Amino acid sequence: MKPMDKKNLDKFKKLLQATRAKIAGNLQHLEKDTLNTSQREAAGDLSGYSLHMADQATDNFDREFTLGLASTEQKVLNMVDVALRKIDDKGYGICETCKKAIPQKRLTAMPYTALCIKCQELEEKEPRQV
Ligand SMILES: [Zn+2]
Numbered sequence: 148m149k150p151m152d153k154k155n156l157d158k159f160k161k162l163l164q165a166t167r168a169k170i171a172g173n174l175q176h177l178e179k180d181t182l183n184t185s186q187r188e189a190a191g192d193l194s195g196y197s198l199h200m201a202d203q204a205t206d207n208f209d210r211e212f213t214l215g216l217a218s219t220e221q222k223v224l225n226m227v228d229v230a231l232r233k234i235d236d237k238g239y240g241i242c243e244t245c246k247k248a249i250p251q252k253r254l255t256a257m258p259y260t261a262l263c264i265k266c267q268e269l270e271e272k273e274p275r276q277v
Pocket of ligand 1 (some may be wrong): 243266
């Protein structure tokens with residue numbers, strides 16, 4: 148297995164850094180949203196929807212949805228960081244499970260992936276025990 152050449156590593160490094168910046172921006176935005184809602188509640192400012200239980204339920208749902216979204220983004224962010232470390236270690240682009248090269252087409256679409264399509268599909272069918 149030959150490692151990816153430097154030109155491609157640089158290309159994916161830039162791609163990963165751009166992805167990282169984008170996700171970090173999204174997360175900041177989500178955190179601000181969640182924080183705003185909590186602060187409003189902490190301040191006892193429920194007057195806006197205390198008379199409307201349905202609205203309040205929607206608000207809670209929105210917040211849970213935002214939190215779920217934030218944790219997904221956080222996971223991707225961690226994967227991006229791992230991938231960036233692999234670029235420095237020259238191990239980038241190698242499937243973690245079967246140790247074969249991940250096709251560049253897949254890496255271009257999902258630069259932070261650690262698995263080739265085959266292993267990813269297997270994993271989705273039978274999640275690894277953590
Ligand atoms: Zn694989």
